[in-house]
Amino acid sequence: MSPPVAVIAPLLVVLFTAILTAVAHRSLRVQRALSVLGGVAYLGAVAYLFARVKAEGTLVYQLADWRAPYGVTIVADDLSVFMLAFGSFVGVAALAFAVVYVDEVGQRVSFHPLYHFMLVGVTGSFLTGDIFNLFVWFEVMLMSSYVLVVFYSGAEHTRAALQYVVLNLVGSALMLVAIGGLYATVGTLNMADMARRLADPAAFGITTLAPVLGLSVVLFVVFALKAGIVPFHWWVPAAYRAAPAPVSAALAGVVKKVGIYAIIRLYFTVFAPADLGELALPGFSGSGPLAYFGPVLLVMAIASILLGGVAAVNRDDIDDLLAYSSVGQVGFIVLPLALAAFGIVAGVDAPAPYGDVAGVSGLAVLGVTAALVYSLNHGLAKSALFLASGAIYDATGTSRLDRLGGLAERAPVLSGGFFVAAIGLVGIPPLIGFFGKFLVFDAAAVAGSELALGGALAGAILTITYVTRAWNRGFWGTPTEVVDATRTNRTQVAVVVVLAIAVVGVGVAFDPVLEAAIEGAAAALDTQGYVDAVNPDTTTSATSGGGHA
């Protein structure tokens, strides 16, 4: 059987685009054309991969034909392609915006290659089946985002970037420590192989699994840092504010979700089967790694929801508000993951369509589904909002609410796009945001967790508070001087409108989206299915087997 090139195609397309746009920097027109064409081709490759995975199930690509677990394995399953699908859409939408937003000198110097490299990192992270390879893609993603955050090179940008770089360098170091530790303890880097070894340690000469929990926590810190979950959210507000609008849109809409994906992939697919014995810490019960992560995630999620929501209420700058809102919204994504962990540990079932999906707790399927749908919602809505903010900045020269006012009169279409995305955050049906909130609430109700339900309710009310305040101050009221002189860029507005339509459309036609999300959740929870698909060599110590086919 020929290796399924479809798996590696999105990565290659975007990698080549990155290189080509770097080479073509002499002509802005050629560079832009290559960049946009590459983006479109990337979307096509993702769509093709999505269709292939839906038709044929999990697809695996062994690089250089080295059999897993010895080489690097790329795996496209229902979870990966779900993330990849909306990530690529948002990423390319923001790119289209950037073409008419970032100043021409900046575009020629390095914007396009860096942006595409960021997409390379994102794509690689979603697709890789190897934890060290994941580290590499994180580095690619980080390196490009460092520069994109500092892109404007002003004092504030440099300050934000410095903090972003330092905290993420700490993260990179910790990630390396954790991966090295896991390799030393479990003896492999391939995720499927690791899952298999954790489920049956004795067969692989692993004497104790005890260190695995701590090592997985070290790794978790990195993902939490990436996703901006409290108390690892520090860099978020300044970095989102400093970066050019399309970059903030991509960071909040896509890059943040890589952290979420990594948490789902590693903790629910790979680490979950490890039997650690009953946890010996007060306040924790159960035996797997998820018994530890459940309560931790719950506390972090609620802290994020409350801190992000409260801090967003009185922000004077739209980008600042959106950044704090991102901290709060990521709490909504993590909250159902905490409940999913609880579902697995306590074996809680949920009614159809979540029960009997992956042969695991229905609550776990519901929780992961909720996290995926909420991620999709946040990806679309928040990027639309950041881009709208960019378009406003471009048109008025400011994104400060106290200098704006009456935008709805002077820029009705752009304001309409902002409004739709904003009520998407609030969760008004039938927008996709409603279904995100709804699934989170449902997970809390099924789990019987008043704490989670109360936190989610409080967060939702805070969201209404800051969204209505921003709308009243910036979009209603008498047009200010800067707003009176507004001239919006049509292409920028068009991109915002496309994303706003997506926020509505994905909600109205929710059924296929939900199906894909449930399949993604099922894939995340089906460790055996993942291991079988990758099918790592089982003859580690014997003399035969493996190798080049």
Place this chain on the structure above:
Amino acid sequence: MAVNLATLLAVVGLPFLAAALTPFVYRFLGERTAYYAAAVALACLGLVASLFGTHGAVSVEWIPTLDVSLRFYVDGLSLLIATLASGVGVLILTYSGAYMHDEPGQAKYYAALLAFMGSMLGVAFAADMIVLFLFWELTSLSSYVLIGHYQRAGPSMYASRKSMLITVAGGLFMLAGFLVLHAVSAEALGSATWALFGDGGILMPENAAAMQTALADQGLLVPVLALVGIGAAAKSAQVPLHIWLPNAMEAPTPVSAFLHSATMVKAGVYLVGRLRPLLGGEEWTAAFVALGLLTMTVAAILAVAATDIKELLAYSTASHLGLIVAGFGFTSFYGAETGAFHIVNHALFKAALFLVAGIVAHEAGTRALNELGGLREDLPITAGIAVIAGLGMAGVPPFNGFYSKEFLFKAAWEYATVHEGVAFLVPVVAVFGSIFTFLYSIRFVAMFFGDKPDALGHVHSPPAIMLGPPALLATLAAVVGIGGVTATFGVHLEPLETFVASVIQATGGELGGGAHAVAASGAAGAAAAGSEFTYHLPTSRESLPAATMSAITIVLGAAAYTEYDALHARLDELISGPLTANYYYDGLTDGANPFSDRVRNAVQTRRLRTYATWTLAAFVALTLGAYAAAEVTLALPVGELLPVTPPKLAVWLVLALAGVGAVMVVRANSHVAGVLTLSILGFMVAIFYILSKAPDLALTQLVVETLVLVIFLLVLDRLPAFYGNVTRSTALRDGVLSVAVGATVAITVLLATATRPDSIASYFVRTAYPEGGGSNIVNIILVDYRAFDTMGEIAVVSMAALSIITLIALRERGETQ
């Protein structure tokens, strides 16, 4: 007769379609868009009318995976709300044609009104909890847009935000209640459902008993009551969530008449009526009778304190909604009669009064009560309308509101006689509240009588198009009133009575008869025995207590009216500060801003030191917690370093030097000294690699270390030499933290290196030469087994180069962006 799905889809879909087309229509029709919108409403009214006589549920798939469908259900209650939404809609949109003359933002106005009407029709017919919530929130959203119609005005913005916060947040509580009902339905009915009606719907008569048992067994009845009750109370402006309604009067008056008196605010009482057959019981009565009577009384008192005619009507609306809620709160048949009949009566007289208020404001130019008087000379027809509707609102016989209020008194009296004791407070409070209702109603009507203040000047007659709708509403109200009189003599207003009977049935009629009563309530078609509805003037002995209560209300009201101005002034003065719910709302929303700043400033200090401290502390706590939870056993590898033989001595030496270097870094008093001592550490690591027989690693380390040192020194030369002063406590904190981080990492390394699992490394050892063609395994890993990683790292290095170019090229451009 079965329900036609196409009709239902059309009636709900048409307004949304029309709303979407409004901007284009406005381009052609301009202000006449009002009549386009009125025509759409009329079409909807026609479609609703065609549904009369049908009953049952239909559905069309929406999200099959979740079992959420566009389920619709037609019965008396849904037809009532739908008729109000479309019927009042026709009148309001027609009236708007004149009222909104020369007003800004008309396209948006009509689009929002049409969308609202569609949402309200959706609420009325929805038979699926998710779909109900969908339309519910859409009514809140269109209300937000309409209240903020005068978007430049501060009070509009305040009001719209307030309504959005309270009604949407209330909706979320309702959603939580629905989720609980959904979960309970799994247990009670075998499979979880979102359906209210139709196959397996939780409100279907055959399922009610099982649902009630399951709710009671799981102790979820009270939580569901509370959650759904909050949602209904927020929407129907029940105390203390009523505060958004008076502010909502910032909207153009037709909007106030339509959304904020006749229809949207009825959504809450609709929900209460809908769930009454399922949740009705002692807890239900305690909750909703208390809530309803409290609202009725408090809001009536607030209406007396009001100084603006629209404010008066707004409080009055809340008060009457309280009356309806209290009615549905009783489990008796009288209770259902109160709720059902008063919805009709209130819609008729209150919409008429709002339109009257609109005419007065429009023609007299003021809405202040004390500036208005003697208007009947200039506005005779309007005065007639106001009298009919106002006396209905006051509950004076034989006007329409009198009859439904009689039912409330009957229900209250019956409740008191059955329960005795404290229960007698219920009729007392009902009468007490009604006195205030009487008072403000008369005060409203009084602006047409007495002397005309000099400041008022000449008041124009309103155009016919503004007079028609309220006149029609008042006529209908009068017909209802006269129907009661004729009924006393045996001539009933049959269609109305039959219709109200069907509404009563839909809300459960007499509850408490167990499964039987519930089953009867769902039965289609003709009224079951004992559930017929008639209304007439009190003639029998049973109606004596209620009639007495009405008499007391009117007599005391009339007596108190002579002191109205004093009472008004006293109340106006009294009701302020912590006694009002607004005090808390404003306190919370205003307080949220500085609180937000405080939290933000406390957390985001903009200092890397704070961020790093917390990041590292959280890392240490989480990681050590995990090691403790998993009960790791830590073995220090001292055995490998003892006894000290010459080769081990070298390791000791390297360790000691590295330790010294580490201490020196901390104590260094300049950048250069710091970097130099830090490099001691780096070079020790390189030597350690040599001792461990890893020459290529050592080589790499030496190159990196040398380069870093050189670059550091070059850069530091351009930086100020100043090292910030560190306080003792900061130094201590940093010291503790660095030791903790170091310890955590050291523990991690010790734990990881303590075991030797079967590793994939053996495979590389075995195959590097035969398969990879090289004898340096590390190289083969880098360029063959894991060449993909290497490619990624090459990308990182190229980007690093690109970064430097970017930073240099763009460094001077920072200020321009």
